[in-house]
Amino acid sequence: MLLKLMKRSELNFEKTVFSLQIPWPLGLQFGGWGRATRVFVESTWFNTCLGDLYSISWMEDSDSEDLRVETLEQQYLKVKIRTYDNHSSEGSHVMQYGTLGISKETVSVYQGSTPKKSSAHTFQSSDSMDVVNQRDADLYSMWQMHKKLTKGSQQKEELFKKIKEITAHRTHLDSSVDMIKGYLLGNEQALVRDEGSALVDDWGCLKLTVRTFEKYCGSLTQYGMKHTRTFADLCNNGVANIAMDTATKHTCSSYKMGRWNPALVGYSA
Secondary structure (H helix, E strand, O other), X not given: OHHHHHHHHHHOOOOOOOOEEOOOOOOOOEEEOOOOOEEEEOOEEEEOOOEEHHHHHHHHHHHHOOOOOOEHXXXXXXXXXXXXXXXXXXXXXXXXXXXXXXXXXXOXXXXXXXXXXXXXXXXXXXXXXXXXXXXXXXXXXXXXXHHHOOOOOHHHHHHHHHHHHHHHHHHHHHHHHXXXXXXXXXXXXXXXXXXXXXXXXXXXXXXXXXXXXXXXHOOOHHHHHHHHHHHHHHHHOOOOHHHHHHHHHHHHOOOOOHHHOHHHHOOOO
C-alpha cells in the first residue's frame, strides 16, 4: 500500500503526498511565504517565495495537528480549502486519485508522528494567504531584485529591460490565443467534457496544434502552458490543423519572436 502511495506521489507535479493532486498543466498553482517574507540564509537576505500554496498548507497542518488522530481524509479536506485560498481568485484545485480506501487511516501511518506541541503558528484553514501565481513567480522575484538595485545602475536598467521583454511576450501569448480561439470557434462555446474524461481525444492533434502555434507565435514557455486546455478544446471541437495554421499565421505573422523562437529554445510538444 505504501508502494502505491509512493508511485502516485512521484507522478504528481508538486511531489504531493497521499492521494492528493493538483492537476497539471491545467490547474494554477500559487507560491506562498513570499510577498511579505524575507529569508535570512548565511548572512544574506533573500526576497523569495519559500513554497507553493499546496505544500505549505499540508506541511503546516502536519506541524500543528496530532497525526496519530488526524486521518488522511480530514487533512485532505482542510488542505483542499486552504489551497483553494478559501474560495479566493488566487488558489489551486486539489483533487483525490488512487486508492481512496486509505483515507480513513491516520496521517501518522505514512508520515510518522511526534508528540504534539503547542505552537503560535497553528494551521489557519480559514485565513486567506498572500500568494503569487506560480507562473508569475519569476517576474515577482525579478521585481523584488529590481527594487534593491542601485538607481541608475546598468544592472538595474538591464533587469528592467528583461522584465519588459518577458511581460510583453506573455501579453502577446495571451492575446494571440484569444484571437485564434475567436477566429476558429467564434462565439461558440467549447464542448463540455464528461466528468472523468481525458483532456483531449486526439493527443496527436494537441501536439500538432501546440507546435503550429509556437511556429508562428513563439515559444509558449512555462507561462503559456496555461493555454493547454484552449488548444485541447480546438481539437475536441474538430478544428483541422490547416485551419489552425491559417489562423495562427494570420494572428502572429508580424510578431518578432527573438529569443522565444522555438528553433532556438525548442518546441513545448
